[in-house]
Amino acid sequence: MTKRRDTDEIEKKPASAERLVFARNFRKARKAKSMTQRDVNDQTGFAQAWISEVETGQSAINIDNMAILAHAVDVPLWQLLVP
Structure with missing residues (x-):
């Protein structure tokens, strides 16, 4: 049986370096x-709050949305993925 954890107890994982590269480059563009x-x-049509989360690396994003x-x-997508 799996124990259920409160959402307050769940630690947020740091954003991946790749996600942060896209976030920084998209915001700059x-x-x-x-x-x-x-x-x-x-x-x-994407929610402004979600766009903000993408730009700060807080939200996961798939390649289609990128x-x-x-x-x-x-801007070509590949340029937003260059560190």
Whole structure:
């Protein structure tokens, strides 16, 4: 039988280096286009709160959503993955 843990007890794992590279590069690209997170929300339909979590490395993101965000800021996805 598995013990259930309270959510307050669950430790957050640190974000992977790769996730943080994407987060930093995406935020930089968004700001270079003078876009707000709300602008990205309007273009992609992704919640502004989730975009914020992606930019800080707090939220996991799949490759398909990375591609959508890259397209929103007119930067090839591969560039957002370069350290």
